[in-house]
Amino acid sequence: MNTMLKTLTSLALLVGTAQLAHAHAGFKDPITEGTVATWNAVKITHGCNTNVGGEGNGVPHKDVIAFSAVFPNSSNFSDVIMRGSKGAAGVAAVLNTDGSVKTPAVAGFTTGVEDELPDLSAYLVQAGTTSSGLPLTMGLGLINTGGTIFANNIPLADGNGAIRGWQSWSGTSPYNGPALLETAKTASGADISETGLAPFGIGAFQFQPTSCAKTLKIRVAVANWCGKGAASYTDPGRVDVWIGSMTSKFNDPVTMPNVNATPIYWPTITVNRDLAKNPLPGTKGFNASTGTVIDRTVAGWSTGAKDASGNPVTSSKIACDQATDYDTVYIEPSNNDIDKYLPISPAKYPAGANGALYWPTPAK
Numbered sequence: 001m002n003t004m005l006k007t008l009t010s011l012a013l014l015v016g017t018a019q020l021a022h023a024h025a026g027f028k029d030p031i032t033e034g035t036v037a038t039w040n041a042v043k044i045t046h047g048c049n050t051n052v053g054g055e056g057n058g059v060p061h062k063d064v065i066a067f068s069a070v071f072p073n074s075s076n077f078s079d080v081i082m083r084g085s086k087g088a089a090g091v092a093a094v095l096n097t098d099g100s101v102k103t104p105a106v107a108g109f110t111t112g113v114e115d116e117l118p119d120l121s122a123y124l125v126q127a128g129t130t131s132s133g134l135p136l137t138m139g140l141g142l143i144n145t146g147g148t149i150f151a152n153n154i155p156l157a158d159g160n161g162a163i164r165g166w167q168s169w170s171g172t173s174p175y176n177g178p179a180l181l182e183t184a185k186t187a188s189g190a191d192i193s194e195t196g197l198a199p200f201g202i203g204a205f206q207f208q209p210t211s212c213a214k215t216l217k218i219r220v221a222v223a224n225w226c227g228k229g230a231a232s233y234t235d236p237g238r239v240d241v242w243i244g245s246m247t248s249k250f251n252d253p254v255t256m257p258n259v260n261a262t263p264i265y266w267p268t269i270t271v272n273r274d275l276a277k278n279p280l281p282g283t284k285g286f287n288a289s290t291g292t293v294i295d296r297t298v299a300g301w302s303t304g305a306k307d308a309s310g311n312p313v314t315s316s317k318i319a320c321d322q323a324t325d326y327d328t329v330y331i332e333p334s335n336n337d338i339d340k341y342l343p344i345s346p347a348k349y350p351a352g353a354n355g356a357l358y359w360p361t362p363a364k
Contacts, residue, residue, distance in 0.1 A: 030270040033278065037203045044149070047182030048226035050236035051257050062226035062237050064180035066150070066169035066358055069267075070221040070341045072333045073138040075160045079337045080135045083114035083330040084123075084213075087322030109263040112244065114330060123213040123329045125206040136331050138203065138218075149180065154350060156341050165341040169225075169353050182226075207273045209296075209303040212280055212320035212327055214273045219244070219266035219332035221342055228356050230363035238359055241342075242267055247335040249343060249360045266332065282319035 031038060047061035072080045096102045119135065120127035126137040150168040158164050170179050207213055227238035236254035244264055246256060253259040277294070279285030285294040295301065297318060305313040320327070333341075343361050345352030357363055 030272055031202065031205070032272050033206050033274050034204050035206070037201055039201050044180060044224065047180060048224060048237045048240045049257075051240075051254050051259075052236055059237065061182040063182050064224045064226055065228065066167070066225040066344060066353070068165065068167040068223050068225075068342050068344050068358075070165040070333045070338050071138070072218065072220075072331045072337075073136070073162055074158060074164060074333075074337060075134050075162060077119070077130050077135050079334050081332050081334055082117045082120050082135065083332075084117050084326030085114045085328045085330075086324070086326055108265050108268040110244075110266065111263045114328075115326075117326075117329070120216075120329055120331065121208075123208055123211040123326065124216060125208060152349065152353070154345075154352065164337065167344050167353075169344065169356070169358075180224075202269070205271045207278055209278060209305075210281065210315045210317055212325035213329050214275070214280070215328045216271040217266075217328060217330040218269040218271065219330060220269070221333050221338045222267045223250070223342055225344070225358045228358050230357055233357075233359045233363065243338055243342075244332065245335070247339050249339040252359075255359075280320050281315065281317040 044064065047064045049061050050059050074080055119129050121129045124136065128134045150170050152169050154167045155163045156165045156167065205216060222242040223239055225239045227235050232238045239255050241250050241256045242265060243250060244258065244266055246259060258264040276285040277287045279294050279296050281296050283296055287294060299316045299318050300314050302312040302314050307313055344358040346355050346357055346361055348354055
């Protein structure tokens with residue numbers, strides 16, 4: 001693992017929202033595999049909307065005043081879910097019965113038909129097995145001043161010291177911070193389509209040379225709040241919750257645009273394989289930095305790794321099969337982890353939001 005990846009704080013600085021009437025938001029740029037940490041940013045494109053009647057119901061959006069996110073970087077396999085898809089681009093298109101496209105494929109959308117996997121060790125260098133390591137090692141860095149949307153940024157650590165998520169809000173204590181302005185309109189009266197960026201640093205990822213995976217999708221649970229206080233708990237526009245399905249705590253369908261929707265949406269970081277420097281089995285690539293051709297069309301090609309004796313590790317896999325090999329792999333937080341870390345705590349700052357109640361925090 002590279003030095004920058006080791007030294008970056010393992011932190012999820014992630015927010016994103018989406019709706020069919022607006023561009024679905026997520027992360028500013030896809031990532032290409034490599035050995036160097038990179039900087040990115042999350043786009044927040046609109047405020048909360050009552051989902052009664054569907055996300056495109058025309059109800060005005062409310063200002064975002066707080067958000068929270070949970071990242072799938074636990075050291076416990078029970079806290080994450082790993083999946084894979086075969087012969088697909090990692091996005092989902094919904095078809096009509098005659099085979100025509102009902103909903104086009106869009107990054108971040110899924111029909112939820114991926115196979116569940118025990119681990120990702122066969123696909124990613126940073127992944128471990130259930131008996132020998134972390135589900136997926138991730139290094140992320142929080143930017144706490146200068147360009148952040150809200151000044152109150154609270155990282156959430158688990159019992160193993162990993163930072164699992166991040167919470168942020170606008171308010172008068174301890175710092176003032178702007179609401180995400182949905183009340184700002186275009187000249188025509190339409191909502192402003194992009195209202196904020198949240199920058200973050202992320203460590204490098206590398207795909208196993210012997211795998212057929214071309215893409216890693218890192219799914220993040222996100223909630224954007226537009227109301228606080230116990231009186232807001234019955235307001236259908238109090239929050240937009242972006243997760244794959246309802247949980248025990250996040251169980252109000254009017255706050256969840258994904259409920260009963262096909263496809264559903266996850267705020268997603270996409271990591272793409274560098275097919276020139278790390279070509280798939282059965283293909284060739286060209287590493288421009290070294291001037292070398294990588295040929296994986298023959299049996300016995302070297303993976304670049306070495307065994308305990310220092311000898312190169314070789315592979316006899318000479319082709320990828322769309323029917324049997326996964327070309328996209330996914331990792332997402334479990335429902336239990338979402339319920340544990342996504343609610344904003346009312347505890348005294350810096351442990352929480354100084355008594356402010358954001359559903360589903362129990363009202364006092």
